[in-house]
Amino acid sequence: MRRLFAPLSLTLLLAAGCAPAGSEPTGAPAPTGRQAAFDERATQVAAAWQPGPSWSDGYIPLQEPTMTVGDPGFTPETRTAFQAGWYREQIPLPTDQPEDGTIQFPSDTLTVPLVSAVEAYRELDRGDPPACGGRPTNPATPPAPADGPDTGVSTSPPTACTPLTVTAVELDSVPVRTSRGEAAVPAWLFTIAELTAPVARLAVAPTAVAVPPEPTAPTAPLPEELVGALDLRAVDDATLTVRLGIGACDTGLTPLVHEQDDVVVVGGAVTRSTGVCTEQLLLAPVTVQLTAPLGERTVLDVLGGGPLRLTTD
Template sequence: MRRILALLGLPLLMVSAGCAQAGSGPAGPGQPTDRHQAFEDRAEAVAQQWRPGAVWTTGYVPLQEPTVLVGDPEFTEETKLAFQAGWYRQQVPLPSGKPGDGTIGFADKELRVPLISATEAYRQLDQGDPPPCPGRPKGPSIPPPADGPDAPVSSEAQVSCVPLTVTDVELGSATVRTTRGEAQVPAWLFTVEEINAVVARVAVAADAIGALPEPVPPTAPVPPELISAQDIESVDGTTLNFRLGVGSCDTEITPLVQEHDHLVVVGGTAVRSTGICDDMLKLEPVTVALRAPLGARPVLDVVSAAPLRLAGN
């Protein structure tokens, strides 16, 4: 059982990447001329070839990064930068001993797994010291002195990037999206002075974490008008928010979804530019509505056939 749906895209977010140029001329031999039909045919082929292996439904295979925020961090510009970059400083002793096995709670059953120490979790979390960040003022710009606007004013940077301060740590759990749906996963919970949320680092040992299967895309050429999905932004019941990777000169961008009982395939279409295009890629957030809640069903990209991960904060 499947369903295909097209909705209009949302505003664009630009990031540096390779250019995605292609002509929008006639389709090649064996390629559908209708853009929606091209998506539907390839999505059907992706769904038929999906063979994830036993670990997909019996082990622990996360579909998001191992660092998770528990609560609303209420980021400032500086603290968000520090969190995304992994800049931390330790202000409390960390337990170095390896804890006993922990339990991952899935919707249907539990799984016992070995855990790592708080020291190892912090080592994975901390990505080094922040560099200076010139040009990021600490407060409002200094007004010119009373003797006139032409008087010299210091242009020295007033602040540097700062790390997040860890003030406490305890072993707990965090909600993680996995190949078996959302699960309660053992995690070291780091209390951070500068934000309101707790920073959780998954505590599952590496040898207990299953790898995602290698995607097996259809052998047929990808229709040039099809666009690849990059990641999932959020899932809320039947609402699926994801991002398309589009060329900076693409137009008529449309997200598409094909829904099956055991998986969902997403992607999009666009009209490609035939003229000169800059060397940029845009990540466009889009939304589609599913017929039923996503649950534990994987979301596959129509171009690569790869399962999509939940984007980081």
């Protein structure tokens, strides 16, 4: 299994309170306090999650369709270009319509139509970077001559203005987080001169991509001491890295998890500040250890009740 990692600003290991409902040993003490409030809310979230047949029979990706395959060796400039979608091709891109491809799920397969390499590139390339030295574009406002008057405004071109150069392309498959677990999905792999790993653009035609259902959150407000999750940052067997949304003055962050056979509900608990604090949302990565590998289970947010997407930027 390919492992995805992201830098962690906060890593907390959860060693208890994460067994599936009903799996506690006989005589185990009932959860109290924040854990009890979380379990009650998580049980409601799990019961409300009724996604419909396409969730288990169709193809619903839970991550972005553009990704790197392996360590790309980003510099600040190439990372900016990747995130902005700045590309230039140095080869003719195939326009032929490929044959249908196969998505390999953990326990099933699905045949889907694919797009051509040139169609995938059109979705990959989202425009040109701003003009700067070495790139033949016309800046809207040309810099003043070197011997001109000093206006007090820097006329130096931005450093992150170079597109990524496509030198080759091939059709392959890449691991993708989906509603049915991690699947091998057909993708066009673009070799990039400035990177040490290719950039993949998923090749499944839009007509074959289903849309995640709208979640149904519990009607009761989230208890004051609990916080919700925004996304998944890594999935490594039974270890999840998620980002929780906390306040700027919150302390004592503790990740919480509720496991069932078909879903995993995640969130956290904090101690709220009683003083004056700015209304600022911070993203805090935390690590959660499950009692069993995630597999095909869906990870849900305890706040809104929706499935978490895998983000690797």
